Amino acid sequence: MTDAAPPPPEIPSPEPLGAGAPPATASRWNFAAAFAGWLLPGLGHMLLGQVPRGLVLAVTIGTLWLSGLLIGGVSVFDRGDHPAWFLGQMLVAPSFVADATRARLVRGHDGTFAPDDDPPFEPAFARAHEQGTLFTSLAGLLNLLAIIDVLYRDRDTA
Amino acid sequence: MIALAYRPFLDPLPIGNSPAWTLLFIPLVVLVSIAFKTIKLRDLNKLPRQAATLSIQIFVFMGATAALLWLLTRWA
Numbered sequence: 001m002t003d004a005a006p007p008p009p010e011i012p013s014p015e016p017l018g019a020g021a022p023p024a025t026a027s028r029w030n031f032a033a034a035f036a037g038w039l040l041p042g043l044g045h046m047l048l049g050q051v052p053r054g055l056v057l058a059v060t061i062g063t064l065w066l067s068g069l070l071i072g073g074v075s076v077f078d079r080g081d082h083p084a085w086f087l088g089q090m091l092v093a094p095s096f097v098a099d100a101t102r103a104r105l106v107r108g109h110d111g112t113f114a115p116d117d118d119p120p121f122e123p124a125f126a127r128a129h130e131q132g133t134l135f136t137s138l139a140g141l142l143n144l145l146a147i148i149d150v151l152y153r154d155r156d157t158a
Numbered sequence: 159m160i161a162l163a164y165r166p167f168l169d170p171l172p173i174g175n176s177p178a179w180t181l182l183f184i185p186l187v188v189l190v191s192i193a194f195k196t197i198k199l200r201d202l203n204k205l206p207r208q209a210a211t212l213s214i215q216i217f218v219f220m221g222a223t224a225a226l227l228w229l230l231t232r233w234a
Contacts, residue, residue, distance in 0.1 A: 052202055060193040067185065073170040121168040127179045128170035135186060142193045149197045 034151040039093045041065075041143045044150035057146050065092050065139035072124040072132015074102045088137030091144045095136065187216045 030048060037044025042058030045051075068076060077099040079086040089095040102121070111117030124132055164172065173179050191212040195205055 053196055056196045056202070056205070057193060060189045060196065064186070064189045064193070067189075069167050071171050071173070071182065074168050075170070121165070122170060124170035126175055128173050131173075131179060131182050132170065135182075138186070138190060142190065145194070145197050 030151055030153065034147045037143065037147045037150050038091070041092060041139075041146060044147065045153075048150065048153060050153075061092065061139050061143050061146065064135055064142070065094070068132045068135025068137075068139065069098065070132075071135060072128050074098055074105070074121050075123045076129060076132035076136055077102055082133065085133050085137050088140040089133075091140030091147070092136075095140065183220075187220075188213050191216065 030044070033044035033047045035044075036047050040058065041061035042054035042056070045054030045057060047054075077086065077089060077095055079090075079099055086095070086099070089099075105120035109117075109120050111119070113119040113123055115122075123129075173182075188209070191209045192205070195209045195212060196202070199205055199208060
């Protein structure tokens with residue numbers, strides 16, 4: 001009988017921290033693309049090389065915004081009278097142009113908005129105003145999702 | 159009263175208060191579904207099916223909610 005002790009079991013050395021993690025990518029904040037996406041929905045994705053995704057976003061969010069403008073007319077943009085709704089609408093940059101156009105038309109008109117006074121636009125009421133505001137605000141909120149998505153998206157992600 | 163000629167994008171659509179305005183929810187839901195799934199999906203090949211599924215889910219749950227509210231207001 002030998003008194004030699006058996007060799008101790010081999011304990012695997014712990015892996016270095018982060019060894020199992022996926023390789024780091026060249027992610028960074030895409031501020032310019034996010035700004036472009038705010039100016040024109042989908043443009044940010046297109047600038048990152050994701051043209052199909054950008055085109056789909058441009059068509060869907062653009063159609064939603066234009067439909068709201070068509071349904072309710074230019075009076076659905078009014079940051080003075082409807083500031084809460086305009087918070088959603090302003091997430092698509094052309095809303096500022098629409099609001100400025102409405103304000104300019106109001107300033108340039110010295111009569112009332114009765115039909116006899118030939119107003120520059122007919123103010124929207126009831127369902128037309130409600131639906132126009134809903135469509136344009138939803139376009140803005142969807143564009144916010146697109147902006148957040150493009151802000152931190154890898155260029156090589158399909 | 160003088161009726162003005164309709165000027166697109168300046169004047170509102172003359173939809174009035176007829177029940178037909180509810181049809182506007184169809185393009186609204188479909189467009190929201192497509193835009194949402196475009197952002198969410200990694201593979202855009204799945205977009206038509208996923209967007210259609212989401213649209214149907216929204217319509218079903220909106221209908222169910224409307225039916226529930228109708229029942230509540232009728233019998234509550």
